[in-house]
Amino acid sequence: EIVLTQSPATLSLSPGERATLSCRASQSLSIYLAWYQQKPGQAPRLLIYDASNRATGIPARFSGSGSGTDFTLTISSLEPEDFAVYYCQQRSNWPPMYTFGQGTKLEIK
Amino acid sequence: QVQLQESGPGLVKPSETLSLTCTVSGGSISSYYWNWIRQPPGKGLEWIGYYSGSTSYNPSLKSRVTISVDTSKNQFSLKLSSVTAADTAVYYCARHITTYFDYWGQGTLVPVSS
Numbered sequence: 001e002i003v004l005t006q007s008p009a010t011l012s013l014s015p016g017e018r019a020t021l022s023c024r025a026s027q028s029l030s031i032y033l034a035w036y037q038q039k040p041g042q043a044p045r046l047l048i049y050d051a052s053n054r055a056t057g058i059p060a061r062f063s064g065s066g067s068g069t070d071f072t073l074t075i076s077s078l079e080p081e082d083f084a085v086y087y088c089q090q091r092s093n094w095p096p097m098y099t100f101g102q103g104t105k106l107e108i109k
Numbered sequence: 110q111v112q113l114q115e116s117g118p119g120l121v122k123p124s125e126t127l128s129l130t131c132t133v134s135g136g137s138i139s140s141y142y143w144n145w146i147r148q149p150p151g152k153g154l155e156w157i158g159y160y161s162g163s164t165s166y167n168p169s170l171k172s173r174v175t176i177s178v179d180t181s182k183n184q185f186s187l188k189l190s191s192v193t194a195a196d197t198a199v200y201y202c203a204r205h206i207t208t209y210f211d212y213w214g215q216g217t218l219v220p221v222s223s
Contacts, residue, residue, distance in 0.1 A: 001168075034209035043201055043213035044154065055211070087154055091208040096165045098144075098156040098205075 002027050002092050006101035012109040019075040021104045023088035028068045032091055035064055035073045038103075039084045047086075048073060075106075083108050111136040113202050113214035121196075121221050127189040131202030131214055138178060142205045143185045145176060147198040148216070155198075159205065160185055197221045 003026040013019055023033065031051040036044035046055040048064035051071055061076045075082055088101040117129035131143070145157040158166035160176045167174070175188040189196060199216040 032208045036210075043203075043216050044210070045213075046209060046211050049209040049211075089154075089209065095168060097167055098210075100154040100156070102153045 001097075002029070002090055002099060004088050004090060004099055004101035006086075006088060006104045008104060009102070010105045010107060012107050013078055014109045015078050015080055017078050019073075019078055019082070019106055021073040021075075021086055021106070023066075023071045023073070023101050025069045025071070025090060029071075029090050031067050033064075033066070033071045034089045036087045036089065037082075037084050038087065044087060078106075080108075082106065111204065111212045113204065113212055115200060115202050115214045115217040117200075117217060117219070119217075119219070121192055121219060122223050123193055123221055124191055127187070127192050127196065127200075127219055127221070129187045129200055129202075129217065129219070131185050131187075133183045133185070133204075138183045138185060139180055143176075143178065144203045144205055144210065145187045146201045146203055146210070146213075147196075148201070149195075149198045150218075157187065157189075157200075192221045194221050 005024045007022045033051050035048040038044040052064045063074045065072050085103045085105050087103050091098050112134045114132045121127045142159045142161040144159040158176050160178050173190045178185045197220050199218050201216045202214040203210040204212040
């Protein structure tokens with residue numbers, strides 16, 4: 001089973017600052033990694049798929065990069081609505097299954 | 110616009126079977142992959158399984174899980190047997206396309222308690 005490890009667990013920043021979130025896989029994923037944002041009481045929202053493609057309607061300040069085992073989600077200039085929990089997610093081919101990282105909480109400093 | 114809505118009992122007793130239904134609107138359930146994902150209170154996300162003609166389940170839950178589809182109602186369902194308090198979670202239904210989940214239901218909290 002592929003394990004995804006996210007770091008840091010908590011990131012404290014101020015609006016306007018740049019946020020860099022990391023996701024490391026225990027085995028190579030090629031580019032098949034997605035990122036989600038979750039706010040309290042809401043379902044996760046797809047931000048990035050295939051490592052670097054923004055989902056429909058996602059602002060340009062969100063970007064994803066990486067391949068293999070190391071991936072990064074960058075928020076170029078934090079807006080107040082960006083403070084939330086972020087999860088990375090991958091799909092394994094065999095057995096076919098999906099796993100999520102444990103999440104990074106982005107909080108207001 | 111595809112929309113998903115979970116429904117089911119709000120409380121399940123230990124050792125019983127948890128049953129939930131997801132109603133899909135704005136698109137046909139005959140295409141794509143239809144998933145259940147859960148999140149225990151204050152914890153992370155766990156994929157349970159999907160249906161798309163065939164099924165695939167999380168190995169850790171496989172012995173207790175059944176996911177099925179009713180195409181006439183554009184719905185798919187989850188059954189999780191022999192539940193314990195550890196199965197208390199918000200249960201989400203979601204659609205996946207290739208390798209990621211693009212549409213999610215709002216989620217429903219299912220406590221397991223006597």
